[in-house]
Amino acid sequence: MPIVHITRRERFSAAHKLSRPDWSLEKNLATFGKCANPNWHGHNYDLWVTVKGEPSAETGFVIDLSFLGKIIKERVVDLLDHKNIDLDVAFMRGRWSSTENLAIAIWEQLEAPVNESGGRLFCVKLQETENNHVEYYGG
Amino acid sequence: MPIVHITRRERFSAAHKLSRPDWSLEKNLATFGKCANPNWHGHNYDLWVTVKGEPSAETGFVIDLSFLGKIIKERVVDLLDHKNIDLDVAFMRGRWSSTENLAIAIWEQLEAPVNESGGRLFCVKLQETENNHVEYYGG
Amino acid sequence: MPIVHITRRERFSAAHKLSRPDWSLEKNLATFGKCANPNWHGHNYDLWVTVKGEPSAETGFVIDLSFLGKIIKERVVDLLDHKNIDLDVAFMRGRWSSTENLAIAIWEQLEAPVNESGGRLFCVKLQETENNHVEYYGG
Amino acid sequence: MPIVHITRRERFSAAHKLSRPDWSLEKNLATFGKCANPNWHGHNYDLWVTVKGEPSAETGFVIDLSFLGKIIKERVVDLLDHKNIDLDVAFMRGRWSSTENLAIAIWEQLEAPVNESGGRLFCVKLQETENNHVEYYGG
Amino acid sequence: MPIVHITRRERFSAAHKLSRPDWSLEKNLATFGKCANPNWHGHNYDLWVTVKGEPSAETGFVIDLSFLGKIIKERVVDLLDHKNIDLDVAFMRGRWSSTENLAIAIWEQLEAPVNESGGRLFCVKLQETENNHVEYYGG
Amino acid sequence: MPIVHITRRERFSAAHKLSRPDWSLEKNLATFGKCANPNWHGHNYDLWVTVKGEPSAETGFVIDLSFLGKIIKERVVDLLDHKNIDLDVAFMRGRWSSTENLAIAIWEQLEAPVNESGGRLFCVKLQETENNHVEYYGG
Numbered sequence: 001m002p003i004v005h006i007t008r009r010e011r012f013s014a015a016h017k018l019s020r021p022d023w024s025l026e027k028n029l030a031t032f033g034k035c036a037n038p039n040w041h042g043h044n045y046d047l048w049v050t051v052k053g054e055p056s057a058e059t060g061f062v063i064d065l066s067f068l069g070k071i072i073k074e075r076v077v078d079l080l081d082h083k084n085i086d087l088d089v090a091f092m093r094g095r096w097s098s099t100e101n102l103a104i105a106i107w108e109q110l111e112a113p114v115n116e117s118g119g120r121l122f123c124v125k126l127q128e129t130e131n132n133h134v135e136y137y138g139g
Numbered sequence: 140m141p142i143v144h145i146t147r148r149e150r151f152s153a154a155h156k157l158s159r160p161d162w163s164l165e166k167n168l169a170t171f172g173k174c175a176n177p178n179w180h181g182h183n184y185d186l187w188v189t190v191k192g193e194p195s196a197e198t199g200f201v202i203d204l205s206f207l208g209k210i211i212k213e214r215v216v217d218l219l220d221h222k223n224i225d226l227d228v229a230f231m232r233g234r235w236s237s238t239e240n241l242a243i244a245i246w247e248q249l250e251a252p253v254n255e256s257g258g259r260l261f262c263v264k265l266q267e268t269e270n271n272h273v274e275y276y277g278g
Numbered sequence: 279m280p281i282v283h284i285t286r287r288e289r290f291s292a293a294h295k296l297s298r299p300d301w302s303l304e305k306n307l308a309t310f311g312k313c314a315n316p317n318w319h320g321h322n323y324d325l326w327v328t329v330k331g332e333p334s335a336e337t338g339f340v341i342d343l344s345f346l347g348k349i350i351k352e353r354v355v356d357l358l359d360h361k362n363i364d365l366d367v368a369f370m371r372g373r374w375s376s377t378e379n380l381a382i383a384i385w386e387q388l389e390a391p392v393n394e395s396g397g398r399l400f401c402v403k404l405q406e407t408e409n410n411h412v413e414y415y416g417g
Numbered sequence: 418m419p420i421v422h423i424t425r426r427e428r429f430s431a432a433h434k435l436s437r438p439d440w441s442l443e444k445n446l447a448t449f450g451k452c453a454n455p456n457w458h459g460h461n462y463d464l465w466v467t468v469k470g471e472p473s474a475e476t477g478f479v480i481d482l483s484f485l486g487k488i489i490k491e492r493v494v495d496l497l498d499h500k501n502i503d504l505d506v507a508f509m510r511g512r513w514s515s516t517e518n519l520a521i522a523i524w525e526q527l528e529a530p531v532n533e534s535g536g537r538l539f540c541v542k543l544q545e546t547e548n549n550h551v552e553y554y555g556g
Numbered sequence: 557m558p559i560v561h562i563t564r565r566e567r568f569s570a571a572h573k574l575s576r577p578d579w580s581l582e583k584n585l586a587t588f589g590k591c592a593n594p595n596w597h598g599h600n601y602d603l604w605v606t607v608k609g610e611p612s613a614e615t616g617f618v619i620d621l622s623f624l625g626k627i628i629k630e631r632v633v634d635l636l637d638h639k640n641i642d643l644d645v646a647f648m649r650g651r652w653s654s655t656e657n658l659a660i661a662i663w664e665q666l667e668a669p670v671n672e673s674g675g676r677l678f679c680v681k682l683q684e685t686e687n688n689h690v691e692y693y694g695g
Numbered sequence: 696m697p698i699v700h701i702t703r704r705e706r707f708s709a710a711h712k713l714s715r716p717d718w719s720l721e722k723n724l725a726t727f728g729k730c731a732n733p734n735w736h737g738h739n740y741d742l743w744v745t746v747k748g749e750p751s752a753e754t755g756f757v758i759d760l761s762f763l764g765k766i767i768k769e770r771v772v773d774l775l776d777h778k779n780i781d782l783d784v785a786f787m788r789g790r791w792s793s794t795e796n797l798a799i800a801i802w803e804q805l806e807a808p809v810n811e812s813g814g815r816l817f818c819v820k821l822q823e824t825e826n827n828h829v830e831y832y833g834g
Binding site for chain 4 (some may be wrong): 011013014015016034035037039040041042043044081082083084087088129131
């Protein structure tokens with residue numbers, strides 16, 4: 001049976017900084033550069049969530065995109081959009097908000113509800129600026 | 140020998156709806172939402188076709204992009220552009236025009252002529268809106 | 279007092295054709311080319327609505343973008359998205375759905391409610407494909 | 418003599434919130450919605466600066482773009498990038514950081530050095546997200 | 557009668573350098589920086605041509621876009637695409653190929669045939685890289 | 696341990712032609728079409744470099760993007776930007792400058808310094824125009 005990958009894009013805007021609380025400001029600035037600015041900075045994040053599976057013979061869908069959108073909204077976007085990733089987001093507590101770590105955490109938010117739907121979560125792609133993005137495939 | 144993936148983008152604009160003729164309008168609307176609008180809607184589709192192979196020592200090409208473009212034009216774009224996918228396109232007869240099904244059908248249109256050229260068709264990526272796309276790798 | 283132009287983008291996907299009912303199919307095809315395909319085609323339209331005014335001393339806003347978004351949604355996007363412009367849209371009745379005519383009609387839908395809000399509608403920009411768009415300034 | 422408009426794009430990422438310190442949190446949330454989140458949020462801002470003038474007979478330039486880029490960097494981007502607009506940016510003190518107000522303030526930062534160069538500052542366009550931007554023409 | 561602006565985008569890829577033959581290499585490098593590289597460099601240029609006029613009551617068109625495209629192709633793109641602007645392009649002879657000068661020359665190529673069609677050429681916008689573009693309005 | 700792919704985009708503008716010096720002009724034009732124009736043409740190239748690895752527990756980084764950017768700048772962009780690929784670039788000597796061959800050569804420039812950093816070079820993606828790009832995975 002044919003396997004298709006389907007991707008939905010969502011967006012959120014958030015503040016963060018790269019700064020370990022157990023390090024001095026000097027060490028944070030030396031390690032993370034301007035990303036360690038104490039008063040935060042922020043980004044428009046673009047998020048692509050890819051699900052893999054066989055299109056249903058009944059609907060032609062791997063997964064209903066409005067259902068996938070609803071999961072992403074409830075489990076990711078509503079929790080991150082117009083928030084401070086380091087202060088306001090329970091699922092990021094205890095992690096540095098590098099794009100890598102944020103993508104892994106978003107995967108963890110989505111894996112169970114997506115996989116229960118019959119598809120398989122395949123990739124979380126997270127773009128921080130037009131010049132950098134990460135992809136996480138779950139392992 | 141090095142293997143390179145090369146991709147050419149093409150575009151087409153088409154009408155369609157998601158609506159099974161063996162279902163009632165109510166069931167179609169309940170399943171497919173606004174995509175089931177009886178009088179059709181439409182999209183600008185972006186299509187990326189990826190071919191995989193060794194660059195020729197003579198030309199440095201995996202496949203001549205103008206030849207690839209000609210195949211895509213004759214076998215896909217000329218048949219879909221400014222058409223109704225559900226009414227005007229022979230290779231979509233009997234299939235619901237979900238993006239998944241359309242990508243699979245485009246693969247079938249391209250596989251033989253691309254593979255006869257010496258490259259291997261690797262991926263058909265089809266974007267329906269800026270917020271959703273599918274990828275099909277042929278199996 | 280400083281005058282600022284603020285723009286909000288919205289999107290809709292719709293079917294249409296360029297075809298005058300009082301002309302023969304031959305004349306329509308000769309005049310409008312593939313845009314006259316009898317079974318329709320469609321596009322993803324991008325719409326930018328620009329409002330001009332002084333930023334409020336209280337809020338810093340020319341117009342509240344969520345209010346502007348609500349007007350555009352109610353008066354334009356909900357009426358066009360996933361519709362057939364020529365069959366389903368009351369405000370386009372009796373007009374050929376060229377991008378020019380559609381932009382003028384969208385202006386007419388927006389002018390009164392935007393101007394009642396205290397800003398001035400300045401421009402409706404409507405993009406039909408990545409290679410063509412129109413701008414209408416209301417006169 | 419021909420007049421040409423030339424535009425340079427720059428980018429910065431910053432945190433901010435829309436929240437008046439003389440208002441209660443309730444009033445700020447009622448007025449500014451999620452933009453009033455107390456712990457800030459942030460954006461990738463795109464900035465286009467347009468200068469108008471006659472191309473020099475000697476160089477063909479209205480303004481040397483590397484000189485214009487240097488002015489924008491020193492007077493705008495270095496002061497905003499990876500900063501908190503409301504806490505870290507002297508030229509925004511005492512203003513709410515609406516996109517409108519920020520564009521006006523950027524104009525004020527650029528007007529004198531651009532106009533001393535022989536060109537005329539024509540437009541500051543500032544995009545906060547892919548769905549909204551403002552343009553300021555200096556009056 | 558309503559006036560609408562309609563824009564068509566075209567693209568070309570070309571080599572050029574900024575280097576006056578009556579100047580020494582040193583002076584050219586000091587003035588034009590890396591753009592003076594003696595062995596040329598090149599760009600993908602994006603060109604937007606805007607025509608202004610009343611939509612025809614008969615067709616709804618300010619100008620037939622396929623006719624406009626044909627003019628741009630014959631008078632501009634075919635002469636510039638995959639060419640060296642400084643060596644291969646008759647209409648650029650004796651001009652430095654700054655983006656400003658190239659936009660003016662493209663205007664001169666288009667003005668007569670566009671205006672004879674019944675519309676008025678309104679703007680030539682030419683983008684050299686994602687970070688810079690010029691606009692010329694004909695005077 | 697989780698494996699993440701991280702990508703940085705860089706850009707360069709360069710001249711080139713597709714033309715074998717051991718072939719006649721006629722044969723070059725017959726094989727490479729307008730890409731064989733004797734006086735060169737050029738492009739804005741977009742380059743995405745993807746590195747794969749485990750995020751560091753200390754920083755959350757697979758690789759420090761400013762370090763990756765520095766490698767790409769020194770080993771690739773400074774050597775290609777505003778150059779003639781066929782005349783000015785030592786690492787392209789003796790190769791036809793097809794996009795495929797250029798991507799392979801860029802990989803060779805980056806592989807050792809990236810892999811010494813602790814990450815693994817995973818993909819070089821090189822886009823020549825908005826309609827074509829190649830990806831090379833190193834084998």
